[in-house]
Amino acid sequence: MSASIAYDVIVVGAGSMGMSAGYYLARKGLRTLLIDAFDPPHREGSHHGEPRLIRHAYSGDPVYTELAVRAHRLWNEVEELTIPDSFEAMYEPHAGYLYSERCVEAYRQLALAQGAKLLTYAIVRDVKVHQGEGGVTVYTADDRFHAGAVLLTAGAWFSTLSSFVNLPIRAVRKVVGWFETSGPGFDAGRFPGFTLGTPEGGFYGFPNIGGAGLKIGRHDGGIPWAPGETLAPFGSRPEDEADLRRVLSAYMPKAAGRLKQGAVCKYEMSPDEDFIIDQHPEHPKVWVAGGFSGHGFKFASAIGERLANLIAERKRDDSLRPFALDRFGQLAK
Numbered sequence: 001m002s003a004s005i006a007y008d009v010i011v012v013g014a015g016s017m018g019m020s021a022g023y024y025l026a027r028k029g030l031r032t033l034l035i036d037a038f039d040p041p042h043r044e045g046s047h048h049g050e051p052r053l054i055r056h057a058y059s060g061d062p063v064y065t066e067l068a069v070r071a072h073r074l075w076n077e078v079e080e081l082t083i084p085d086s087f088e089a090m091y092e093p094h095a096g097y098l099y100s101e102r103c104v105e106a107y108r109q110l111a112l113a114q115g116a117k118l119l120t121y122a123i124v125r126d127v128k129v130h131q132g133e134g135g136v137t138v139y140t141a142d143d144r145f146h147a148g149a150v151l152l153t154a155g156a157w158f159s160t161l162s163s164f165v166n167l168p169i170r171a172v173r174k175v176v177g178w179f180e181t182s183g184p185g186f187d188a189g190r191f192p193g194f195t196l197g198t199p200e201g202g203f204y205g206f207p208n209i210g211g212a213g214l215k216i217g218r219h220d221g222g223i224p225w226a227p228g229e230t231l232a233p234f235g236s237r238p239e240d241e242a243d244l245r246r247v248l249s250a251y252m253p254k255a256a257g258r259l260k261q262g263a264v265c266k267y268e269m270s271p272d273e274d275f276i277i278d279q280h281p282e283h284p285k286v287w288v289a290g291g292f293s294g295h296g297f298k299f300a301s302a303i304g305e306r307l308a309n310l311i312a313e314r315k316r317d318d319s320l321r322p323f324a325l326d327r328f329g330q331l332a333k
Helices: 018-026 060-083 100-113 156-159 239-251 297-313 318-325
Strands: 007-010 032-035 117-119 124-129 136-140 144-152 170-179 194-198 201-206 212-216 258-269 275-277 285-289
Touching: 007 018, 007 136, 018 032, 018 100, 018 136, 018 144, 018 275, 032 144, 060 100, 060 297, 060 318, 100 117, 100 297, 124 156, 144 297, 156 170, 156 201, 156 258, 194 239, 194 297, 201 239, 212 239, 239 258, 239 285, 275 297
Parallel strands: 007 032, 007 144, 032 117, 144 285
Antiparallel strands: 124 136, 136 144, 170 212, 170 258, 194 201, 201 212, 275 285
């Protein structure tokens, strides 16, 4: 085993939240290592499947609206930083989509440009916290890495860290489908992104963007999934298409045409569907952030920034109190 390498922060899980945090940590001058079990952006987490809604109107705790406004400003900043100087662009004031994989790729490029390191295809096996100023050691199958602090953003893979922190996060298999529409009425620019609360369940979707078809997915329900299990492909269960088509036929029949494409992803859900952003209950050098699926991606820029601030400044942010771990009572670890 090679000698330990010293970093200021190690980020375990380089998806939407982790990659964003990695960029803002590196931008602050902190020596940052991002570790991911795959090569982001990839299809093993919760960030693929493309467009995500970005909106300011939000029910629930006011912190969501505050985060949404800040996130929108930061997404605009990222858009500016990833456009070469030689490009010319037209300003469109009412844009409303985030292409999730492109966003993760943009933050990856920005983080590396700021000096962050990225280790791919490395599964974290254990985390050890040392007393005093000893920092934290993160162990992979082949190496170990030492840092002053660690941020765990493992998404649907949090259960692989259950020996160290047992968060109340469950991972579920979710499906989305793209359906052929009749006429231009469902095209982007004419039809909005949408959410539907129906007797059949909660659904969300997007207009026909570039001929891809109307996209629709279901927010509630889902089949439990655990790391190491095979993720059944779209269509392996009859309800994969049937649930989506049933709702389209009832509420948008002209968008219930031929299934053009189906995809499967993973949600990582907390019991109350609110986020988890907090320090480890026993180790203040360790931060955890999870439970974002279903409505979290739009906030990734602002949450990454907040996480970087929390770690760099080593103090709490009272506005994030609704996401504290103690709302679930005593945790196992």
